[in-house]
Amino acid sequence: MLSELILSEMHQLSSKGQMPLHRQLYEALRRAVLQGKLHAGDKLPSSRELTQDLNLSRNTVVAAINQLVTEGYLVSRVGSGTYVNEQSRQVTRLQPAREDKGSGLSSRGVAVSTQFTSAQLEVQPFTPGVADFSAFPVALWQRLQNKHWRMTYPEMLDYSYGGGHTPLRRAVADYLRVSRSVPVDMDQVLITNGTQQSLDLCAHMLADHGQCVWMEDPAYWGAVKAFTAAGLQLHPVSVDPQGLAPGPLDDQHPPRLIYTTPSHQYPTGAVMSLARRQQLLALGRQHNAWILEDDYDSEFRFSGPPLSSLAGLDHSGRVIYLGSFSKVLYPGLKLGYLVVPKNVAAAFKQAHYDLNRPGQLPLQAALAEFIELGHFAAALRKARQSYAQRRKCLLDALQPILGPHASISGAEQGLHLCLQLPTVLDDEALARRIGQAGMVVRPLSAYCLARRDAKGLVIGYGYATLQDIAHWGPQLARLVAGALKDL
Numbered sequence: 001m002l003s004e005l006i007l008s009e010m011h012q013l014s015s016k017g018q019m020p021l022h023r024q025l026y027e028a029l030r031r032a033v034l035q036g037k038l039h040a041g042d043k044l045p046s047s048r049e050l051t052q053d054l055n056l057s058r059n060t061v062v063a064a065i066n067q068l069v070t071e072g073y074l075v076s077r078v079g080s081g082t083y084v085n086e087q088s089r090q091v092t093r094l095q096p097a098r099e100d101k102g103s104g105l106s107s108r109g110v111a112v113s114t115q116f117t118s119a120q121l122e123v124q125p126f127t128p129g130v131a132d133f134s135a136f137p138v139a140l141w142q143r144l145q146n147k148h149w150r151m152t153y154p155e156m157l158d159y160s161y162g163g164g165h166t167p168l169r170r171a172v173a174d175y176l177r178v179s180r181s182v183p184v185d186m187d188q189v190l191i192t193n194g195t196q197q198s199l200d201l202c203a204h205m206l207a208d209h210g211q212c213v214w215m216e217d218p219a220y221w222g223a224v225k226a227f228t229a230a231g232l233q234l235h236p237v238s239v240d241p242q243g244l245a246p247g248p249l250d251d252q253h254p255p256r257l258i259y260t261t262p263s264h265q266y267p268t269g270a271v272m273s274l275a276r277r278q279q280l281l282a283l284g285r286q287h288n289a290w291i292l293e294d295d296y297d298s299e300f301r302f303s304g305p306p307l308s309s310l311a312g313l314d315h316s317g318r319v320i321y322l323g324s325f326s327k328v329l330y331p332g333l334k335l336g337y338l339v340v341p342k343n344v345a346a347a348f349k350q351a352h353y354d355l356n357r358p359g360q361l362p363l364q365a366a367l368a369e370f371i372e373l374g375h376f377a378a379a380l381r382k383a384r385q386s387y388a389q390r391r392k393c394l395l396d397a398l399q400p401i402l403g404p405h406a407s408i409s410g411a412e413q414g415l416h417l418c419l420q421l422p423t424v425l426d427d428e429a430l431a432r433r434i435g436q437a438g439m440v441v442r443p444l445s446a447y448c449l450a451r452r453d454a455k456g457l458v459i460g461y462g463y464a465t466l467q468d469i470a471h472w473g474p475q476l477a478r479l480v481a482g483a484l485k486d487l
Contacts, residue, residue, distance in 0.1 A: 002045065003053035005032060010054075021056060025064035033073045033084055034107065042084045044074065063253075066450040070224075070234050071111045076452065112229050121221040126441050126459045126469075126476065136330055140375060144366040156361045163349040164191025164337075165364035171371040172323075172337045180298060181312035182321055184339050190352055191364060194336040195296060196222055197356065198322045201338065202257070203230035205351055206290045206320075211256040216244050218447035218454055220266040220294070223259050232257070236449035239265055241409070243272030246283060255289045263298045263307045267447050267458045268418045269410010277310055284318040291319045297327050297414040299380055302388050304412050317341035325367065327415065327462075328380050335360070335367060387415060390461045390469055397473025401481045415462030418444060419480065420455075422487060427455045430483045437479060439472055 009028035013019055019027075032038040044050070047065060051058045065082060068074040076082045105113070148156075163169060169189040176182040192198045199222065207213065209231040215224065217236035227234060235253040237246050244260050258280065262272035272280075284291045293310045301307065311321040321339035340348050352358060370376055395411060398419065402408065411417040421427060427443035434441050434457075444456035457480070461469060 002032075002038075003050070005037060006050075006054060022060045022063040022067075025054070025056065025060060026067050029064065029068055030073055030107070033068075038084050040084050044082045044084070046081065059249075059252075066236065067233065070236065070449045071107075071228065108229055108231060112225055121442060121446060126439050126461065126464060126472070137375065137379065141366070141370065144369055145363065148362045148365045148369075156365070158359075158361075159353065160191070160358040160361055160364070161353060163189065163345075163352065164358065165361050165368060167372070168364045168368035169337075171368050175371065175376075176309075176321070176323070176339065180295065180309040180321075182309050182339060183312065184321075188339050188342060188345050190338040190340065190345075190348055191358070192336045192338055192352070193334050193356070193358070193360075194326065195294065195322055195324050196226060198336055198338045199223055199226035199259075199292070199294075200230065201348065201352060201355070202290070202292055202320055202322075203227055203232060204355070205344070205348060207232055207256040212253050213257040213259060214244075214246065214250065214253075214255040214289075215259055215449060216261065216265060217449045217451050218267055218444060219449050220259075220261060221447065223292075223294070224449070227257075227259070234449065236451070238451060239268055239270055241270050242276045243270045244276065244280060246280070251283075251287075254287045256287075258284060258289050258291045259294065260291065260310070261294045261296060262310050263295055264410060264413045266294075266296065267410075267416065267442070267444065268420075268454075268456075269412075269414065269416070271307065271412065272310075277313055280310070281314055281316070281318070285316055289318070292322065293319055294322045296322075296324060298323075299328055300384060300387055300415060301413045302384075302391060302411075307413075311339065317343065328376065328383055333363075333367075335364065386466075387462055390464065390466050391417075393466055393469045394459065394461045394473050397469070398477050398480075401477050401484065405484050405487070406480065416458060416460040419457040419459060420444075421457065421480075421484075423453045423455050425455050425483060425487060427457060430480070431457060433483070434476060434479050437475060439476055441476070 006025065006028045009031060010024040013024045013027055029038070045053070047058060047061045050056070050061045054061070065074065069076050069082070072085055074082050075085045166186070168191055170186045172189050173184050173186045176184050192201065203226055207230070211232055212235050213227050213232045214237045215227070215234050216239050218239060219236070224234065235250065235255065237244055237250050239245060243262055243265055260272070260280065262277060264271065280291065283289070291310065295309060298307065309321065311319040322336065324336040325333055326336070338348070391411065394417070395408070398408065405422050407420045409418045409420055427445050431441050431443040442458040444454050444458055447458070448454050
């Protein structure tokens, strides 16, 4: 019955013009969900059965199913099968005559509002409590802001032309040349409202609707949101201990964009090797693709040599570099930066102005002076020292459970680490059990797009006090040890 429905839909789609088979199958299944022909909780035939019934290749079927899972129409349960997502009830209600809360949303709107939500995936404290910004020099920051408000002349109250406040763009360029080996001048820097706005701008400026973006799998939820909202097709590329690991099968999905977090993969913490970086740059040239390097927490490296940026190795102008001030200062600052090649800098600045109407020039002026007077470097040193202590405390607490069934990745850098666990373990159930004990961790599998073999816990220590980590860390370790014992 389902196969007949799908074949009928695919026939209609093929008669309307050229469309790849995997896209026809994707659209046929998506329409069946949206039109209520497939209901929430319905189980789909296996990919092998669909391959036989539809006379398609297994790669075609798997590609369509994976895309629907990525966008939230379907969910795949290990050992059980693939089902229509329970949250698709919100999708099937989208009929014009209905007045319920979800009415009127586009399919992208539904995906953006229901999948990879920050409340489920953002790495915040693994213990209860508020974020700890005690090291931030609040009084000094207030004085600088007040100074620039008193000095403000009319043009500082207008929108921000030219990519942001000139002294701040100059300070960012100087900082990146020294600390991250990024060959950049001031004219290549745009000040944005943070990484999300940077991603959104890149998606709209560099790719057209329906084009392919390679995504790390497991993936950063914010990038998934930005690219889904822009109407791009996500293609998951697995991550291994050396970072993003594209293979021959991935080349069958030529990318327009390649999104990566090479210095500290989010969320596994893998560090991309030099050989893999060179491979990725070569693939960017081969596919004429743009590489988006999200260097979100490179300021916090606790062991090993400093890592050069991917942008620093790029000689063909294919890498876009994204950074943020939120980790060093405070998240509510909402200021980030984007470094683009010279040949597209003017277009980016014009689009940034037209699409976003950027402002906050007095705030940008205060930040520029904060950096120029050395306060940013001092704040970074204090933050590194504080986070290094918290990291060590957490590692000490987890040490007793490490062994053949539990290992840590990503502890050399950043504000979180990943506790890798056996693939047979239900990390979502373990995370819920830990939550019931009063702690907050995230299951690694929840970050996955297509993979079903990545299990573990993503644990943030940047927003928990040292005292909280000392208290809750051993309890966390005991709960994990109990789950491993039950295997």
